[in-house]
Amino acid sequence: MNSIDRAGDRRARTHWAPCPDASRRALRAGRVFTIVITLALLGLAGRVAQLQIDPPKRIVDRIDSQRSRTIVQARRGNLLDRRGRILATTRVAQRLFVDPKIIEDPNTFSERVAYTVGYDPASIERKISQSKNKRYVVIDRRVSDDRAAKLDGFALRGLAKEPYVVRDYPQGTLAGQVIGFISVDGQGLEGMERVLNPHLAGQPGAVRYLRDAKRQPVWIDRADYKAPSDGQAVRLSLDATIQTIAETQLAAACRQFAAQSGQVIVMDPVTGQVLAMANYPTFDPNDFSRSHPDDWRNRCVTDVFEPGSTFKPFVWAAATHAGLVQPDEIIDTTTSGVYRTDKGRRLHDVHAHGRITWDDVLVKSSNIGMAIVAQRMTPSQMHAALRAFGFGAVTGSEIPGEAGGIITPLKKWNHYTLTSVPMGQEIAVTALQLVRAFCALANGGYLVRPTILAPDPSSPDHRDAALIYERVLNSATAAHTRRVLRRVVTQGTGIRANSKMYAIFGKTGTAQIADPVNGGYLEDAYVSSFIGGAPEDAPRIVVACMIHRPDVSIAHHGGTVAGPAVRNIVEQSLMYLGVTPTSTTQDRSYVQVSH
Amino acid sequence: MLRAGHVLQLTVVAMLGLATIAVHSAGMTIDSSGLGLGSMLHSRHTVYAVLAIGSMWVASRVDTRKVFRSRVLGGPVLWLVCVSLILVAMTLIPGMGRSVNGASRWLRLGPGLWGLSFQPSELVKWTLVLAVANWCAKRSGVMKHFGNGLGPCLVLVAVSCGLVMIEDLGTAVLIGLVAVCMLIAGGARWWHLALTIPPAAGAVAIAIAQSPFRLARLTAFLDPWADPMGTGYHPIQSMLAIAQGGVLGRGLGNGIQKFGYLPEDTTDFIFAIICEELGMAGVGLVVGLYLIIVWTALGIARDCRDTFSRLFVLGVLLTVGMQAVINIAVVTVMMPTKGIALPLLSAGGTGWILTAAALGLVAGLDDTDHVGVASGESDMPRDMGSVTSAT
Numbered sequence: 010m011n012s013i014d015r016a017g018d019r020r021a022r023t024h025w026a027p028c029p030d031a032s033r034r035a036l037r038a039g040r041v042f043t044i045v046i047t048l049a050l051l052g053l054a055g056r057v058a059q060l061q062i063d064p065p066k067r068i069v070d071r072i073d074s075q076r077s078r079t080i081v082q083a084r085r086g087n088l089l090d091r092r093g094r095i096l097a098t099t100r101v102a103q104r105l106f107v108d109p110k111i112i113e114d115p116n117t118f119s120e121r122v123a124y125t126v127g128y129d130p131a132s133i134e135r136k137i138s139q140s141k142n143k144r145y146v147v148i149d150r151r152v153s154d155d156r157a158a159k160l161d162g163f164a165l166r167g168l169a170k171e172p173y174v175v176r177d178y179p180q181g182t183l184a185g186q187v188i189g190f191i192s193v194d195g196q197g198l199e200g201m202e203r204v205l206n207p208h209l210a211g212q213p214g215a216v217r218y219l220r221d222a223k224r225q226p227v228w229i230d231r232a233d234y235k236a237p238s239d240g241q242a243v244r245l246s247l248d249a250t251i252q253t254i255a256e257t258q259l260a261a262a263c264r265q266f267a268a269q270s271g272q273v274i275v276m277d278p279v280t281g282q283v284l285a286m287a288n289y290p291t292f293d294p295n296d297f298s299r300s301h302p303d304d305w306r307n308r309c310v311t312d313v314f315e316p317g318s319t320f321k322p323f324v325w326a327a328a329t330h331a332g333l334v335q336p337d338e339i340i341d342t343t344t345s346g347v348y349r350t351d352k353g354r355r356l357h358d359v360h361a362h363g364r365i366t367w368d369d370v371l372v373k374s375s376n377i378g379m380a381i382v383a384q385r386m387t388p389s390q391m392h393a394a395l396r397a398f399g400f401g402a403v404t405g406s407e408i409p410g411e412a413g414g415i416i417t418p419l420k421k422w423n424h425y426t427l428t429s430v431p432m433g434q435e436i437a438v439t440a441l442q443l444v445r446a447f448c449a450l451a452n453g454g455y456l457v458r459p460t461i462l463a464p465d466p467s468s469p470d471h472r473d474a475a476l477i478y479e480r481v482l483n484s485a486t487a488a489h490t491r492r493v494l495r496r497v498v499t500q501g502t503g504i505r506a507n508s509k510m511y512a513i514f515g516k517t518g519t520a521q522i523a524d525p526v527n528g529g530y531l532e533d534a535y536v537s538s539f540i541g542g543a544p545e546d547a548p549r550i551v552v553a554c555m556i557h558r559p560d561v562s563i564a565h566h567g568g569t570v571a572g573p574a575v576r577n578i579v580e581q582s583l584m585y586l587g588v589t590p591t592s593t594t595q596d597r598s599y600v601q602v603s604h
Numbered sequence: 605m606l607r608a609g610h611v612l613q614l615t616v617v618a619m620l621g622l623a624t625i626a627v628h629s630a631g632m633t634i635d636s637s638g639l640g641l642g643s644m645l646h647s648r649h650t651v652y653a654v655l656a657i658g659s660m661w662v663a664s665r666v667d668t669r670k671v672f673r674s675r676v677l678g679g680p681v682l683w684l685v686c687v688s689l690i691l692v693a694m695t696l697i698p699g700m701g702r703s704v705n706g707a708s709r710w711l712r713l714g715p716g717l718w719g720l721s722f723q724p725s726e727l728v729k730w731t732l733v734l735a736v737a738n739w740c741a742k743r744s745g746v747m748k749h750f751g752n753g754l755g756p757c758l759v760l761v762a763v764s765c766g767l768v769m770i771e772d773l774g775t776a777v778l779i780g781l782v783a784v785c786m787l788i789a790g791g792a793r794w795w796h797l798a799l800t801i802p803p804a805a806g807a808v809a810i811a812i813a814q815s816p817f818r819l820a821r822l823t824a825f826l827d828p829w830a831d832p833m834g835t836g837y838h839p840i841q842s843m844l845a846i847a848q849g850g851v852l853g854r855g856l857g858n859g860i861q862k863f864g865y866l867p868e869d870t871t872d873f874i875f876a877i878i879c880e881e882l883g884m885a886g887v888g889l890v891v892g893l894y895l896i897i898v899w900t901a902l903g904i905a906r907d908c909r910d911t912f913s914r915l916f917v918l919g920v921l922l923t924v925g926m927q928a929v930i931n932i933a934v935v936t937v938m939m940p941t942k943g944i945a946l947p948l949l950s951a952g953g954t955g956w957i958l959t960a961a962a963l964g965l966v967a968g969l970d971d972t973d974h975v976g977v978a979s980g981e982s983d984m985p986r987d988m989g990s991v992t993s994a995t
Contacts, residue, residue: 031741038785050891056938062850064847072848
């Protein structure tokens with residue numbers, strides 16, 4: 010016991026009065042305090058609700074900063090040829106990169122990587138030393154499969170690989186200008202990749218994920234993932250085999266005649282489907298940046314040229330169709346090879362042919378004969394005929410960048426035009442237009458719409474059901490023109506295109522190239538072409554081959570330069586298509602009967 | 605029949621259960637493999653919660669009136685007050701205290717590896733409640749007088765608050781507020797207490813002015829957006845947590861703010877995490893549990909007929925209730941940031957164990973009520989016992 014405390018108690022006893030109200034007052038005060046605390050807590054709950062339901066705008070803005078959105082790329086659809094062979098596909102490739110900053114010794118590092126995986130150590134070391142302060146240097150954009158296998162289980166500080174999606178063109182340069190390519194961000198830039206982008210690209214998905222304060226992703230909230238929908242595969246009408254045949258023959262011809270460039274189109278004359286569309290020189294869409302942008306162009310549709318004699322069959326057929334001339338009518342093409350028109354224009358033939366039939370005018374490719382009959386047509390009549398064959402307007406194919414070609418407007422037609430156009434001058438066409446018009450001769454007289462897309466399997470005759478084909482010739486005229494064109498190959502300028510297997514009909518062309526600067530024509534610059542179809546009785550394909558600027562010291566005549574290429578393409582393609590070859594003897598008798 | 609004391613203890617157990625879950629959720633990191641039961645059982649927070657429940661049970665067995673009103677060696681209250689004040693003073697000695705966030709409020713106990721730290725200001729909070737309740741009960745008749753009634757007690761309160769204030773202004777303000785409320789309930793005159801407002805306000809003002817971080821907290825509260833990445837960061841992130849969750853909450857464990865955005869997520873700002881993850885339901889749960897505690901405690905106070913018990917129960921009730929109000933007000937940016945924990949929810953061994961023990965003592969008072977009013981008042985000074993019991 011504490012004595013001081015007791016003393017205090019004693020003191021207290023004297024002064025303190027007992028207070029009976031003390032505990033009652035304590036309870037009363039306690040009630041008040043408890044009520045105050047209760048109200049305060051409820052008020053704060055209300056404050057929480059306020060923040061939950063209607064937070065200040067600046068708070069809401071902050072919430073978004075904790076989320077990140079990433080696009081989930083949709084898988085781009087494949088481009089297939091007509092038989093489903095892959096022309097362009099999307100796959101996951103590995104990218105090999107290094108972090109130069111954490112590599113201790115670039116020399117040993119490069120050697121270890123190079124010898125394990127199979128690279129050139131010097132190039133790796135050069136890449137590392139060139140960007141010493143970077144954290145990310147790619148040393149292989151696309152690791153090949155065998156190298157990827159070697160990389161498995163090979164760990165080295167500073168070396169890593171990452172998966173990423175690439176567009177692959179497994180056929181390499183094949184049909185590169187038709188297929189085109191895509192940009193780094195997956196948009197089609199050229200060719201069918203560009204035109205078909207809406208179908209191929211698909212709808213990208215998105216994922217929103219939460220990040221922690223260090224900006225590292227934490228997780229994905231429910232409903233924050235939107236799945237991508239992959240792009241559709243698109244089948245083209247191209248046939249990879251025929252395309253290969255065409256490209257091989259085109260390249261061989263261009264090399265043989267040291268030509269600047271060339272095009273080949275193979276088309277199904279009944280449906281207008283493009284079976285092959287070849288350009289020389291080629292480029293590889295896998296590595297498009299290494300080639301010149303000029304080589305990306307699909308010149309079969311983008312470039313126009315004066316067709317020259319290959320254009321004669323259309324005017325010839327149109328005049329015959331119009332009844333302005335009879336096939337066996339004798340035309341005097343003069344014995345001098347020089348003809349002066351009523352209006353005084355002088356025209357030349359390479360050889361003088363004298364008095365020949367209208368059929369022979371085409372077989373012998375007589376400029377004079379063509380001009381004589383053409384003068385029987387009015388300008389509007391010929392203009393209409395050209396338009397009917399589809400010249401001067403885009404063909405309406407899906408191929409991008411198509412040029413419309415040039416026809417002199419009707420108002421400006423004069424005597425020169427009327428006599429130039431029949432021999433393929435004063436008119437500019439694309440290779441595709443030419444092939445399309447030729448299809449009308451091959452298919453019995455109607456104009457197809459060229460297409461690069463595969464036939465709709467639901468359509469029985471593989472034609473676009475929505476299209477109404479316009480007839481330009483009656484089938485008899487078309488068949489007769491084919492017979493005459495067959496003689497071009499057997500007896501005329503196209504004899505080098507004659508095949509022992511199939512009855513090819515066609516026309517040669519050796520056009521001078523117009524001088525864009527000085528006017529007139531360039532010296533020793535030709536477009537040597539041949540356009541033909543086969544078999545003659547029931548044509549399956551039309552093939553056109555244009556060789557630009559062959560070396561004139563070797564050859565420049567269309568029949569010589571382009572004829573053999575077309576013959577080879579026809580033979581190989583028809584064999585591939587399973588068309589029974591016809592023997593040469595049958596062929597001969599057939600020609601004689603028609604004569 | 606479930607007695608008020610039982611309700612109180614069950615509420616505390618429920619609260620500690622909620623606290624364990626909330627603290628583990630808030631303490632979750634990316635690499636922790638989820639919120640498994642196994643990992644929770646092994647954690648120290650679970651151990652603290654079990655210890656807290658144990659201490660509450662032990663405390664509920666204590667006959668509070670007998671123990672704390674005994675006069676052996678001047679009474680245990682005197683010694684408890686002295687010890688706790690000495691411990692607080694020790695934190696101020698360099699090298700003894702452990703600094704967390706720039707404030708050395710902790711004392712390290714035992715070998716370093718154990719890492720047991722202890723916050724003496726937590727102890728002062730409760731010993732002062734005991735001391736004020738004891739004093740007011742003992743001097744209930746003279747509390748109207750300043751000299752021998754209110755005055756000495758005020759000196760004790762002032763000394764305690766002053767010592768605590770040096771490192772922990774928030775707790776000092778809480779202790780002072782609780783003491784003043786208890787003194788009002790204990791019979792002190794209003795105007796006597798009003799006289800303490802200017803010196804107390806002055807002390808708080810000096811404490812704020814002396815410390816740059818307290819000033820910064822004040823300006824941050826007034827306009828958090830003035831420096832959103834600095835002083836305003838904490839209040840903004842707290843509001844962000846509440847707004848993130850919305851009314852429905854993001855779901856238990858699915859909060860994002862705990863991943864480095866909201867500092868003190870397991871301790872002072874646990875309420876923000878509860879709001880974010882459990883939404884309005886969590887808020888209702890927490891507020892409801894506190895309301896059960898304060899109203900049950902008030903019921904116990906009503907059933908205790910003696911002044912000491914009533915004042916002690918009231919003191920505990922006020923401490924828990926006011927601390928909760930202050931903490932939630934800070935979290936919802938209705939008050940500047942203070943180092944005040946949410947009682948029984950914020951992670952912290954000392955806080956849980958002592959709060960649970962104090963509430964255990966309150967529950968124990970409900971149990972001993974059977975003994976009756978007379979025996980309850982029998983440990984009043986002997987010569988006055990008869991007078992009091994007559995009331």
